[in-house]
Amino acid sequence: MFKPKNESFNFDGTKILTASNKEKKIRVLLVIQLIKLIIIGLIVSSVVDTFLGIYEEVIATLITLAIFLFILFFVDKARYYNTTVTLSIFFLCTLIFYSDAKYGLPAGVFILFLPTAFAISFVTNYNSFYCLLHFGIPIGYLILSIYTDHSLFLDPSINAFQKKVTLIFNLCLSTVLFALFIYYIHKINNKYEKGISKAIQKLKFRNKEQINLNHQLDQLLAVVSHELRGPIASVLSLIKIVKEEKDPDKVAEYIDLEEKSLIKLNEFIEDIINYSRNTNLTLEKESINFEQIVQSILSQYNFEDKYSSIKTHVNIHQGEAFTSDKKRIQIILSNLIANAFKYHDPQKNNPYVRIDVIVADHEAKITVNDNGKGIQRHHLNRVFDMFYRANEKISGSGLGLYLVKETVEKLGGNIVATSTIDKESSFEIALPDLAFVRGQPKIQ
Numbered sequence: 001m002f003k004p005k006n007e008s009f010n011f012d013g014t015k016i017l018t019a020s021n022k023e024k025k026i027r028v029l030l031v032i033q034l035i036k037l038i039i040i041g042l043i044v045s046s047v048v049d050t051f052l053g054i055y056e057e058v059i060a061t062l063i064t065l066a067i068f069l070f071i072l073f074f075v076d077k078a079r080y081y082n083t084t085v086t087l088s089i090f091f092l093c094t095l096i097f098y099s100d101a102k103y104g105l106p107a108g109v110f111i112l113f114l115p116t117a118f119a120i121s122f123v124t125n126y127n128s129f130y131c132l133l134h135f136g137i138p139i140g141y142l143i144l145s146i147y148t149d150h151s152l153f154l155d156p157s158i159n160a161f162q163k164k165v166t167l168i169f170n171l172c173l174s175t176v177l178f179a180l181f182i183y184y185i186h187k188i189n190n191k192y193e194k195g196i197s198k199a200i201q202k203l204k205f206r207n208k209e210q211i212n213l214n215h216q217l218d219q220l221l222a223v224v225s226h227e228l229r230g231p232i233a234s235v236l237s238l239i240k241i242v243k244e245e246k247d248p249d250k251v252a253e254y255i256d257l258e259e260k261s262l263i264k265l266n267e268f269i270e271d272i273i274n275y276s277r278n279t280n281l282t283l284e285k286e287s288i289n290f291e292q293i294v295q296s297i298l299s300q301y302n303f304e305d306k307y308s309s310i311k312t313h314v315n316i317h318q319g320e321a322f323t324s325d326k327k328r329i330q331i332i333l334s335n336l337i338a339n340a341f342k343y344h345d346p347q348k349n350n351p352y353v354r355i356d357v358i359v360a361d362h363e364a365k366i367t368v369n370d371n372g373k374g375i376q377r378h379h380l381n382r383v384f385d386m387f388y389r390a391n392e393k394i395s396g397s398g399l400g401l402y403l404v405k406e407t408v409e410k411l412g413g414n415i416v417a418t419s420t421i422d423k424e425s426s427f428e429i430a431l432p433d434l435a436f437v438r439g440q441p442k443i444q
Helices: 019-052 055-076 081-103 109-123 130-147 160-244 248-280 290-301 326-342 400-410
Strands: 285-287 311-318 323-325 352-360 363-370 414-420 424-432
Touching: 055 081, 081 109, 081 130, 081 160, 109 130, 109 160, 160 248, 290 311, 290 326, 290 352, 323 326, 326 352, 326 363, 326 400, 326 424, 400 414, 400 424
Parallel strands: 311 352
Antiparallel strands: 285 323, 352 363, 363 424, 414 424
């Protein structure tokens, strides 16, 4: 029942125990329970002996009890395991043999060797020399009890009534010891089964995560090769054309196209770097100034003619200090604001991008809203997927919103997207203050 296989897992799933270590740990737990049962049995036995007026037996029992308490200390510290078990078995069997010799066979003290041998079958190491020794002690004492003359230790003052009471007590005690030890075996077994089951569930979850990561890696490699080669091939082709072109206006046009290709390439590389950083780097907690971060991001769009018609509305209410990872906050806001500008609708009279941040009760609620082209309903559930693009007409890596969601979850928050096609889009984020979160937020 308790012989683990060569692969065994610790309860927390972090450290893998070897089979021998785990088996020893189980045996130590069982020995501790066994010695506790013996101590309880000795105390009850002393009470019975006191009731029967056999005071010499009480003294011998108390001495043995003191020895067992001393042994229990060493077992509980998990030191000298085999020596401790051997001493426990020896002292217990010696006491049983002494009591049996004192009372005589009719008292049935030798019956106690049976639960002792039963318990030994679970606490001994079958691959060790101690196995023979542990079984040999109770069996040897049992043979001595049955086949030796008891006249040397027999106490003539113990009458038939006392022997009869002792026989009943020993039968009851043996039964109780059997039942309790089986209960402890079942309890410890359940504990380890739950631990193993929990570890297996964690492994299955990690397995699933690994499969997803492998799938994402395959996607990443395929898209990276395409997204990198596309702009590079385009620039190389334009360079060849520029070399042969004599018209300055045409050359300037080709250079503009090269610039656009290189900007696209740079944006993609930046997305890949941000994705890598978010995946691999630990959180760096620092004080966050949302006003400063938002204004820094918006300043990048101030001098771009294509965005000149867009009105920006910034409402930040930060009434308390907020702690988070500044670089990751910048990644989140940069991508959402970039999307709001990129997918604006130039046909509308009053295009706008609205950023609202409210910090209260150790939480930051961020909303980025725009009245751009919107997202069709059937795309909404997939906009956070890696490399998914809801609008193929506008260039992009398809990593932006995926990176936003991964970063938000890394910070222990959540994000919700809502949109009405040709009307507006809104991204709402809730982030906890990491100063009030124990340890790092759990990665979803």
